[in-house]
Amino acid sequence: MKVKERYFAKQKLVKALREELSRVSPAFATLLDGRARVEVAKTEEGVTLFLINGEPKIFEVEGRYFPTLKGLLDIAVDRRYVVVDAGAVPHVVNGADIMRPGVVEYDPEIKEGDLVVVLEERHRKPIAVGRALLAGEEFGKREKGKCIKNLHHVGDRIWRLKI
Numbered sequence: 001m002k003v004k005e006r007y008f009a010k011q012k013l014v015k016a017l018r019e020e021l022s023r024v025s026p027a028f029a030t031l032l033d034g035r036a037r038v039e040v041a042k043t044e045e046g047v048t049l050f051l052i053n054g055e056p057k058i059f060e061v062e063g064r065y066f067p068t069l070k071g072l073l074d075i076a077v078d079r080r081y082v083v084v085d086a087g088a089v090p091h092v093v094n095g096a097d098i099m100r101p102g103v104v105e106y107d108p109e110i111k112e113g114d115l116v117v118v119l120e121e122r123h124r125k126p127i128a129v130g131r132a133l134l135a136g137e138e139f140g141k142r143e144k145g146k147c148i149k150n151l152h153h154v155g156d157r158i159w160r161l162k163i
Contacts, residue, residue, distance in 0.1 A: 001157040002044045009038040009050065017050060017058060020065045024115075025079040031057050031071050041163065049158070056161055061151055062131070066115045068158055072126040080116045082106045082139075082148055084127075089120050092128050093155055098148035103139060110136035116148060128153040 009017075014032060022029035031052055032038065039051040049068070050058035057071030067075070084092060088102030104121055112135045118128035130148035139147060152158050 001047070001161050003041045003049075003161075003163060004044050005040075005042040006051075006163075007040055009040050013040070014038050017065050021058070021067070024066070025077075027075045027078055028067055028071075030075055031067060045157070047158065049161070051163060054163060056158060056163065059152070059158065061115060061129070064115060066129060067117075069126050069129065069152060069154060070159070072117055072129075077117050077119060077124075077126065080107055080110060080114055081119055082110075082116055082130075082132075083119045083121050083124065085121050089127060092118060092150065093153050095150055095153055095156065097146045097150050098128070098130060100139070100142045100144050100147045103147060106136060106139045108136040108139075110134075110139075112138075115151075118148060118150075118153075 018029050018032045036052045041049045041051055048060040049056040056068050058065055059068050082103055083105035084102045085104050110132050114132045116132050117126050120127050128150050129152040130150045134147045
């Protein structure tokens with residue numbers, strides 16, 4: 001992944017980022033404290049990243065802003081999460097979608113289409129960001145099938161990006 005355009009974000013954009021992230025989770029908005037140097041990096045693949053002090057911590061996904069995995073490592077995830085068992089981890093970090101049998105815990109407030117954080121069970125570390133294919137209440141009713149579309153995972157091109 002190569003960056004084709006990079007510039008400092010205007011305060012208006014930083015404010016919009018902070019507002020959208022805080023609507024999802026107040027913890028997410030802490031990525032943009034008052035001292036953060038925010039840059040916009042547009043890649044050749046069409047991905048827009050927001051660099052906080054030089055690190056890709058937020059990205060634009062399907063027209064919405066959400067923390068990248070590197071950003072999620074800096075904060076406590078308290079909303080919009082799904083926890084997967086150890087058997088699912090190798091598949092998820094290779095880009096596989098999350099299947100219902102691998103989910104051991106989830107935020108019941110998730111709505112279909114929400115962006116969610118996928119955590120591994122043992123240490124509760126983020127391993128992927130995905131889009132919910134089911135609402136939270138459906139997770140309890142289903143026993144099989146896809147429930148999260150994997151959009152960004154450990155080891156992918158965003159994770160490996162060197163700026």
